[in-house]
Amino acid sequence: DAGVIQSPRHEVTEMGQEVTLRCKPISGHDYLFWYRQTMMRGLELLIYFNNNVPIDDSGMPEDRFSAKMPNASFSTLKIQPSEPRDSAVYFCASSLARQGFWYFGAGTRLSVL
Amino acid sequence: KNEVEQSPQNLTAQEGEFITINCSYSVGISALHWLQQHPGGGIVSLFMLSSGKKKHGRLIATINIQEKHSSLHITASHPRDSAVYICAVWFGNEKLTFGTGTRLTIIP
Numbered sequence: 542d543a544g545v546i547q548s549p550r551h552e553v554t555e556m557g558q559e560v561t562l563r564c565k566p567i568s569g570h571d572y573l574f575w576y577r578q579t580m581m582r583g584l585e586l587l588i589y590f591n592n593n594v595p596i597d598d599s600g601m602p603e604d605r606f607s608a609k610m611p612n613a614s615f616s617t618l619k620i621q622p623s624e625p626r627d628s629a630v631y632f633c634a635s636s637l638a639r640q641g642f643w644y645f646g647a648g649t650r651l652s653v654l
Numbered sequence: 655k656n657e658v659e660q661s662p663q664n665l666t667a668q669e670g671e672f673i674t675i676n677c678s679y680s681v682g683i684s685a686l687h688w689l690q691q692h693p694g695g696g697i698v699s700l701f702m703l704s705s706g707k708k709k710h711g712r713l714i715a716t717i718n719i720q721e722k723h724s725s726l727h728i729t730a731s732h733p734r735d736s737a738v739y740i741c742a743v744w745f746g747n748e749k750l751t752f753g754t755g756t757r758l759t760i761i762p
Contacts, residue, residue: 583755586750639744640685644699645696647696
């Protein structure tokens with residue numbers, strides 16, 4: 542397996558634009574997690590899915606953020622409209638169990654100008 | 655309240671030294687992760703544990719449930735161990751909280 546794949550690796554956009562981040566988990570992993578990392582707040586869990594169903598989205602900062610997992614091999618994190626404070630590195634990870642070993646993607650570095 | 659505290663924030667050591675990084679938490683947990691993040695930015699999971707001790711190569715992770723404390727040890731440290739080490743805790747209320755990280759620098 543190629544591991545967890547995230548795209549794009551880098552995204553630069555202007556304030557107010559819609560941004561979509563993508564993640565392909567490891568095949569067979571039932572759990573998918575989205576995290577955000579900033580200098581100010583460190584790592585934060587945004588949302589996680591089990592078998593494509595969102596389980597806990599309490600970390601999603603506000604209504605501008607939404608995440609979907611239409612099937613077991615694909616998830617998206619969307620920000621609409623984007624703001625400069627959304628600039629961060631967004632990581633996706635998958636695992637076999639909620640408290641199982643995490644496998645991280647390389648991350649998407651988002652810059653909102 | 656779900657709180658996680660790591661210490662030290664920064665640690666510089668000579669190659670070959672034994673390294674200990676600590677993670678303390680406020681209330682009962684169900685599991686704890688140790689993560690490694692190199693300057694390039696990628697994150698690697700090192701351990702997931704809920705009790706006892708785990709070892710992988712030169713890395714050892716321990717957890718003491720009664721004392722609400724976990725340690726990550728590195729034996730015979732090497733410059734390639736230079737990274738930020740982060741603990742993440744699943745609390746009993748199923749909430750995940752990250753520590754702020756320990757920046758380790760190993761000098762040749």
